[in-house]
Structure formats: C-alpha cells, structure tokens
Amino acid sequence: MAQPLLNCLALKEFFNKNQTEFEKRLLDEAVNVKDKIDEILTVGNIDLVNNAHKLTVYIIEGKEEELKLFAKQEGIAWATHSIDLTFKLEWVQAIRRTLWIFIERHSEEIKGRTVSDFFELEKEINTQVDSFLNAFFINYSAYKDSLILSHRQLVENLSVPIIPITSSVSILPLIGTVDSFRSAVLEEKVLNEISASRIQTLIMDLSGIAEMETEVIHQLMKIIDGGAMMGCRTVITGLRADVVRKMIDLDFAFHQKTKTLGTLQQALKEYLIA
Numbered sequence: 001m002a003q004p005l006l007n008c009l010a011l012k013e014f015f016n017k018n019q020t021e022f023e024k025r026l027l028d029e030a031v032n033v034k035d036k037i038d039e040i041l042t043v044g045n046i047d048l049v050n051n052a053h054k055l056t057v058y059i060i061e062g063k064e065e066e067l068k069l070f071a072k073q074e075g076i077a078w079a080t081h082s083i084d085l086t087f088k089l090e091w092v093q094a095i096r097r098t099l100w101i102f103i104e105r106h107s108e109e110i111k112g113r114t115v116s117d118f119f120e121l122e123k124e125i126n127t128q129v130d131s132f133l134n135a136f137f138i139n140y141s142a143y144k145d146s147l148i149l150s151h152r153q154l155v156e157n158l159s160v161p162i163i164p165i166t167s168s169v170s171i172l173p174l175i176g177t178v179d180s181f182r183s184a185v186l187e188e189k190v191l192n193e194i195s196a197s198r199i200q201t202l203i204m205d206l207s208g209i210a211e212m213e214t215e216v217i218h219q220l221m222k223i224i225d226g227g228a229m230m231g232c233r234t235v236i237t238g239l240r241a242d243v244v245r246k247m248i249d250l251d252f253a254f255h256q257k258t259k260t261l262g263t264l265q266q267a268l269k270e271y272l273i274a
Contacts, residue, residue: 236258
C-alpha cells in the first residue's frame with residue numbers, strides 16, 4: 001500500500017516545486033556538514049546538495065537499482081578522497097529527517113490514508129535510506145581495502161627494486177631501514193624474481209642501508225643461500241663497517257659462491273664488461 005503513496009505524481013511535483021526550501025531546511029538539519037560543503041566539493045568534486053536531491057528522487061520513485069548504483073559511486077568517491085565518514089552519516093540522516101518533514105507538509109495528498117498506510121510508508125522510506133547507507137559503507141570499505149592493498153603492493157615493489165642490466169644479471173639496490181617485515185618481503189620477491197627471470201647473478205647493493213638488525217642480517221644470509229640453491233650467484237656491494245662488525249661478532253659467513261666488492265660501480269664495471 002505504501003508504493004502508490006510514495007510514487008504519487010503529486011508528491012514528486014511537490015518536491016520539485018520546493019527544492020529551494022528543501023535545501024534550506026536540509027542545511028538547517030545538517031549542523032556540522034553545512035560548513036564543509038564547499039570543502040568537500042573542492043577536495044572530492046562531490047556536490048552534497050545536488051546529490052541530496054538525486055537521493056530523494058530515487059527514494060520517492062522507488063528506484064532501487066539506481067539507488068544501489070548511486071551508493072556505490074558515492075562510496076568509492078568518499079573512499080578515494082578519504083573524506084570523514086561522520087559527515088556522510090550526518091548528511092544522510094539530515095536528508096531522512098527533511099524528507100519526512102516535507103511529506104508531512106504534503107498532507108493534502110495523503111488524507112484518507114489509514115494508520116497502516118503510514119506505517120507501510122515509514123517502512124518503505126526508511127528501508128531505502130538504510131539500504132543506501134548500507135551499500136555506501138560496503139562499497140566504501142571494499143574500495144578502501146583495495147586502495148590499501150594496492151598501496152602496500154606498490155610499497156613492496158618499490159622496497160625490492162630488482163633492476164635487470166643484462167639477460168642474466170640484475171641489481172637490487174636496498175635503501176633505508178630493513179626491518180623484519182621488509183626482509184620477509186625481500187625474501188619472497190627476490191627468490192620469485194630469480195626463478196621467473198632466470199637471474200644468474202644478483203648484485204645486492206647495501207650502501208644505502210641506514211641500519212640492519214641482527215635478525216635482518218640472518219634473513220639476508222638465508223636469501224643469499226636460497227639464491228645459491230637456485231643457481232644464482234650473489235654479489236654484495238657497499239657493506240657498511242657496522243654491519244660487518246655485527247656479522248663478525250655473530251660469526252656469520254657468506255655462502256662460498258657469494259662475492260663482495262667495495263662499491264656498486266666496481267660491480268657494474270666488472271659485470272657490464274663481462
């Protein structure tokens with residue numbers, strides 16, 4: 001019984017004729033968001049007021065598929081620009097309250113309806129608003145997770161930049177701090193790349209390493225040994241004095257096939273000429 005009332009032509013016309021007043025009341029309801037409208041438009045190209053009218057039309061006309069698609073678009077947009085979700089929640093709840101205020105004002109179109117009719121109408125409208133919010137948050141979360149994953153993969157790839165210089169020789173310049181997480185990523189990426197690219201010589205330049213803990217040195221030795229098991233010879237360049245002292249104190253020794261050179265330039269000169 002709610003659907004004819006919700007979709008009645010007069011109700012649609014009523015909202016179309018009162019768009020300006022609807023906007024004014026909506027801004028009054030959205031106390032914290034109204035001062036952020038221009039900022040959100042600038043940051044994310046998201047027009048809150050125009051989108052409020054679009055959402056209202058979808059609800060009044062019962063366009064469920066359009067409502068879900070709109071929620072998906074909004075969720076992705078808010079996730080992309082990392083806009084505070086509290087603003088979205090307050091804005092949609094303000095739309096809900098304003099929508100009911102205008103339906104109440106449109107009393108002449110709903111005279112003669114029973115209490116049951118109004119309960120059905122309340123259920124229909126609030127269900128659609130909740131459906132929009134639910135779809136919005138699901139898509140926001142899913143897209144945010146995909147962004148985090150892609151950023152993490154990018155960081156991982158940048159943290160293990162294996163650069164081929166010939167068909168069988170590659171360089172791995174390590175820069176910054178190598179912690180346990182990065183060393184684990186390093187092991188996976190290096191061994192996979194040795195296998196995939198058939199690397200016979202890997203020049204591992206450590207001159208850019210700021211600090212290397214004992215467990216990381218141990219992990220590095222495992223990577224070198226693993227590469228040797230796959231037929232890849234590792235050439236170490238740029239070992240810092242503090243790292244060498246730690247290795248001596250721990251009685252660590254490189255694999256017998258591992259070669260060490262003072263600088264990356266020496267390795268490039270030797271292996272590019274070869």
